Amino acid sequence: xxxxxxxxxxxELYPVAGVKLxxxxxxxxxxxxxxxxxxxxxxxASVAGVFTLNxxxxxxxxxxxxxxxxxKGIRALVVNTGCANAGTGEQGMLDAxxxxxxxxxxxxxxxxxxxxxxxxxxxxxxxMDRLLAALPNxxxxxxxxxxxxxxxxxxxxxxxxxxxSEQLNIAxxxxxxxxxxxGAGMIHPNMATMLGYLATDAGIEQSLLTEITKEIADxxxxxxxxxGDTSTNDSFIIIASGQSEVQFNSxxxxxxxxxxxxxxxxxxxxxxxxxxxxEGATKFMSVNVHGAKTMAEAKAVGFxxxxxxxxxxxxxxxxxxxxxxxxxxxxxxRECDSLNDLDTNLIDLxxxxxxxxDKGGLAKSYKEADGQNIMNRAEIDMTVxxxxxxxxxxxxxxxxxxxxxxxxxxxxx
Amino acid sequence: xxxxxxxxxxxELYPVAGVKLxxxxxxxxxxxxxxxxxxxxxxxASVAGVFTLNxxxxxxxxxxxxxxxxxKGIRALVVNTGCANAGTGEQGMLDAxxxxxxxxxxxxxxxxxxxxxxxxxxxxxxxMDRLLAALPNxxxxxxxxxxxxxxxxxxxxxxxxxxxSEQLNIAxxxxxxxxxxxGAGMIHPNMATMLGYLATDAGIEQSLLTEITKEIADxxxxxxxxxGDTSTNDSFIIIASGQSEVQFNSxxxxxxxxxxxxxxxxxxxxxxxxxxxxEGATKFMSVNVHGAKTMAEAKAVGFxxxxxxxxxxxxxxxxxxxxxxxxxxxxxxRECDSLNDLDTNLIDLxxxxxxxxDKGGLAKSYKEADGQNIMNRAEIDMTVxxxxxxxxxxxxxxxxxxxxxxxxxxxxx
Numbered sequence: 092x093x094x095x096x097x098x099x100x101x102x103e104l105y106p107v108a109g110v111k112l113x114x115x116x117x118x119x120x121x122x123x124x125x126x127x128x129x130x131x132x133x134x135x136a137s138v139a140g141v142f143t144l145n146x147x148x149x150x151x152x153x154x155x156x157x158x159x160x161x162x163k164g165i166r167a168l169v170v171n172t173g174c175a176n177a178g179t180g181e182q183g184m185l186d187a188x189x190x191x192x193x194x195x196x197x198x199x200x201x202x203x204x205x206x207x208x209x210x211x212x213x214x215x216x217x218x219m220d221r222l223l224a225a226l227p228n229x230x231x232x233x234x235x236x237x238x239x240x241x242x243x244x245x246x247x248x249x250x251x252x253x254x255x256s257e258q259l260n261i262a263x264x265x266x267x268x269x270x271x272x273x274g275a276g277m278i279h280p281n282m283a284t285m286l287g288y289l290a291t292d293a294g295i296e297q298s299l300l301t302e303i304t305k306e307i308a309d310x311x312x313x314x315x316x317x318x319g320d321t322s323t324n325d326s327f328i329i330i331a332s333g334q335s336e337v338q339f340n341s342x343x344x345x346x347x348x349x350x351x352x353x354x355x356x357x358x359x360x361x362x363x364x365x366x367x368x369x370e371g372a373t374k375f376m377s378v379n380v381h382g383a384k385t386m387a388e389a390k391a392v393g394f395x396x397x398x399x400x401x402x403x404x405x406x407x408x409x410x411x412x413x414x415x416x417x418x419x420x421x422x423x424x425r426e427c428d429s430l431n432d433l434d435t436n437l438i439d440l441x442x443x444x445x446x447x448x449d450k451g452g453l454a455k456s457y458k459e460a461d462g463q464n465i466m467n468r469a470e471i472d473m474t475v476x477x478x479x480x481x482x483x484x485x486x487x488x489x490x491x492x493x494x495x496x497x498x499x500x501x502x503x504x
Numbered sequence: 505x506x507x508x509x510x511x512x513x514x515x516e517l518y519p520v521a522g523v524k525l526x527x528x529x530x531x532x533x534x535x536x537x538x539x540x541x542x543x544x545x546x547x548x549a550s551v552a553g554v555f556t557l558n559x560x561x562x563x564x565x566x567x568x569x570x571x572x573x574x575x576k577g578i579r580a581l582v583v584n585t586g587c588a589n590a591g592t593g594e595q596g597m598l599d600a601x602x603x604x605x606x607x608x609x610x611x612x613x614x615x616x617x618x619x620x621x622x623x624x625x626x627x628x629x630x631x632m633d634r635l636l637a638a639l640p641n642x643x644x645x646x647x648x649x650x651x652x653x654x655x656x657x658x659x660x661x662x663x664x665x666x667x668x669s670e671q672l673n674i675a676x677x678x679x680x681x682x683x684x685x686x687g688a689g690m691i692h693p694n695m696a697t698m699l700g701y702l703a704t705d706a707g708i709e710q711s712l713l714t715e716i717t718k719e720i721a722d723x724x725x726x727x728x729x730x731x732g733d734t735s736t737n738d739s740f741i742i743i744a745s746g747q748s749e750v751q752f753n754s755x756x757x758x759x760x761x762x763x764x765x766x767x768x769x770x771x772x773x774x775x776x777x778x779x780x781x782x783e784g785a786t787k788f789m790s791v792n793v794h795g796a797k798t799m800a801e802a803k804a805v806g807f808x809x810x811x812x813x814x815x816x817x818x819x820x821x822x823x824x825x826x827x828x829x830x831x832x833x834x835x836x837x838r839e840c841d842s843l844n845d846l847d848t849n850l851i852d853l854x855x856x857x858x859x860x861x862d863k864g865g866l867a868k869s870y871k872e873a874d875g876q877n878i879m880n881r882a883e884i885d886m887t888v889x890x891x892x893x894x895x896x897x898x899x900x901x902x903x904x905x906x907x908x909x910x911x912x913x914x915x916x917x
Contacts, residue, residue, distance in 0.1 A: 144835070144837070144838075145831060145834035145835045146833070146834040146835070146836075146837055146843070146844075146846045146848050147830045147831055147833060147834030147848045147864070148834070175827070177827060177830070177831070178827050178830045178831075178861060178864065178865060178866060179865055179866060180849075180863060180864055180865025180866070181865070182865070183865070212825065212827060213825075213827020213828065213830060213831055214825075214826055214827035214830065214860075214861065214866050215827070215866070216866070323827075323830070323831050323834060400813065400904075400908070400912070401912055404908075404909050404912035404913045405912065405913070407909065407913050408912075408913030410913065412625065412626075412627075413627055414588070414590060414591050414625060414626020414627030414628070414736075415626065417560045417590070417591045417626060417627065417736070418558060418560055418590070418591075418626055418736050420559070420560060421558035421559040421560030421561070421736060422557070422558045422559070423559075424557070424559055425557075425839075426838075426839070430559070431559075433559045435559050435560045436593075447627075448591060448627065450593060451560070451591065451593055452591060452592055452593025452594070452595070452596070453591060453592060453593070453627050453628070453629070491813075491909060492909060493906050493909050493910070495813070495817075495909070496817050496820065496904060496905060496906050496908070496909060497906070499813070499814055499817035499818065499821075500817050500818070500820050500821030500823065
């Protein structure tokens with residue numbers, strides 16, 4: 092079961108003016124589940140995206156990049172689960188284009204105003220007949236209050252749907268931020284087999300939105316790891332519909348900091364939701380890395396810990412076998428050359444507020460019972476102080492259980 | 505059970521003249537098992553070693569490096585399992601020195617002629633009383649025909665002991681190469697929680713031995729991965745006792761190529777043995793990467809595949825979910841910048857001799873039944889042709905099973 096993931100049924104997901112969502116059952120991989128989503132945007136909405144860095148990126152990702160680069164305005168998004176349309180060569184690109192064409196025709200908008208997204212099994216072609224048959228149904232139920240169904244319709248191995256929503260009052264005017272995400276495995280930064288969509292009815296000028304989308308992704312979706320694998324299809328999109336009275340052209344405007352903070356916190360919640368629902372997860376861990384020289388160093392240390400199978404199995408067992416954390420810190424230099432001069436004699440390690448190691452060795456004050464006490468929790472913080480600079484970061488990860496193996500051994504069957 | 509690992513009881517392990525081995529029960533972590541090993545070398549033996557790159561390297565590794573750098577001749581090695589003496593700060597260094605001193609006294613040799621090795625749990629101090637009490641027992645049974653017991657005495661989570669031995673005829677003279685290794689988890693190149701000792705009675709001049717030890721490690725122990733974790737204690741040692749009539753001062757001498765090939769093949773067998781006995785392994789996989797521009801590229805691609813939990817769980821399930829291999833290739837650029845211009849449209853993927861993908865997409869000729877047929881085997885080859893250069897490498901890895909999680913969740917208990 093997901094670790095402390097808020098129940099979507101008990102959440103209020105505020106509609107975002109100018110953003111309509113419609114779903115359908117496309118029977119893409121399994122029958123009778125919501126697996127197709129269309130999102131229609133009002134004219135004038137700004138849209139920015141961040142995509143996987145995987146060289147084997149999927150056809151829809153390539154097409155998304157092209158359509159966003161065209162800068163002619165995005166009017167719709169179309170998502171299918173069950174098939175990633177990745178590793179599919181020319182046929183994959185033809186299928187992604189055909190999907191955009193179909194949505195464009197149904198909504199009477201240009202083909203390059205549509206962003207396509209696919210997630211699911213790699214190396215299989217999209218079942219175009221079933222997908223195309225589903226699109227009119229999705230378009231028929233487009234509505235602004237469909238966020239919950241939308242959250243369900245983008246799930247793959249997710250146990251539970253993931254959403255976030257809040258109302259802000261910015262300079263006396265109301266603004267809404269609502270988003271959904273999906274992902275549970277093949278999750279690692281830059282990015283994962285995850286999709287994230289965040290929308291606000293505030294207006295944000297296009298180049299500013301592009302800029303902050305990258306920043307927000309780096310501090311949210313690019314700070315999580317479930318299994319260290321990165322996928323071919325990861326995408327994170329922010330939509331600013333501009334339908335509220337609040338409009339931003341620059342970071343300096345009053346109220347922008349509040350909206351930025353809300354978007355960042357929402358993106359972090361959506362990203363953490365993926366970890367809480369990490370395949371087989373029984374624990375949610377926050378790895379705080381303090382005192383690095385650079386963000387690259389901080390992330391290298393955080394992810395060395397956060398993706399170590401040995402660390403993750405120890406947490407699954409609630410076993411304070413904390414030497415594995417030190418070993419992981421020690422090999423982080425593999426991922427970041429500047430760590431080659433890391434002085435391990437400066438490093439302190441805390442589990443919760445318990446000092447485990449200081450100056451690179453077991454702390455005299457450490458008692459295993461104190462470590463055990465923290466390890467028994469479902470939500471665990473650890474802090475590594477590198478004491479070599481002033482850059483901090485937090486990485487979120489989960490443990491590694493039998494269930495992870497079962498899910499991924501069974502995934503296609 | 506280990507995958508096609510030769511049974512040590514059915515092997516003949518030839519003694520190496522000038523190399524005596526003695527074991528003891530030190531009760532370091534568990535009672536009544538062989539967990540202490542002393543290896544005594546004749547005067548004049550050459551010894552070279554390659555050690556972990558982990559910044560949190562253990563005290564004994566630091567001391568090994570110092571003693572080898574002293575270049576005054578190594579006369580003994582001492583190994584304990586059950587405790588890694590890593591993350592132990594100043595106390596750890598004192599304990600490692602005390603261990604060397606004790607062995608030096610027993611054998612009447614200088615303290616810096618002893619190389620110490622520890623493997624086991626990190627962040628715990630060595631139980632010095634028990635270790636020191638065991639050393640005289642180990643020294644008392646020193647003998648040249650103790651290789652089998654030595655293989656048992658260095659095991660930790662290993663299911664089975666690992667050894668290799670062969671007799672060569674070089675220019676009419678007999679030479680022996682015999683070795684042992686241990687390791688099953690926290691196994692990744694550069695290096696792993698592994699120990700490897702290879703000895704020959706041929707003579708190899710010190711600087712030449714140092715040179716080839718690095719080369720041989722790079723093509724054997726640095727080509728394996730069980731879980732992607734690297735440890736604090738990894739060490740690979742080659743001993744050339746010089747007791748046979750065959751002596752080498754340069755690579756150009758007749759017969760050197762034969763000895764080199766034997767040492768390399770033996771090191772590869774010892775390294776592969778660790779993967780065959782990988783924690784929870786049910787399959788042994790060889791990942792052949794062809795046509796890279798550089799060795800760094802080839803290894804980055806091989807290890808991206810070889811350490812992906814998603815690839816490894818798919819192999820555990822015998823599920824030809826081969827898109828995961830493409831995804832792993834796609835993110836190998838994370839580890840090797842020169843792969844940023846990787847053209848995925850040039851890539852071919854074979855499973856055994858079955859063409860799965862050509863030009864980056866699903867091959868028209870591919871039938872899942874053919875892929876399934878290969879996946880059902882316990883020993884599987886796959887070949888990735890990058891078609892961008894002429895460097896090839898093979899990486900050895902194993903699958904990822906429930907048993908891996910069980911072993912590592914239980915390790916300390």
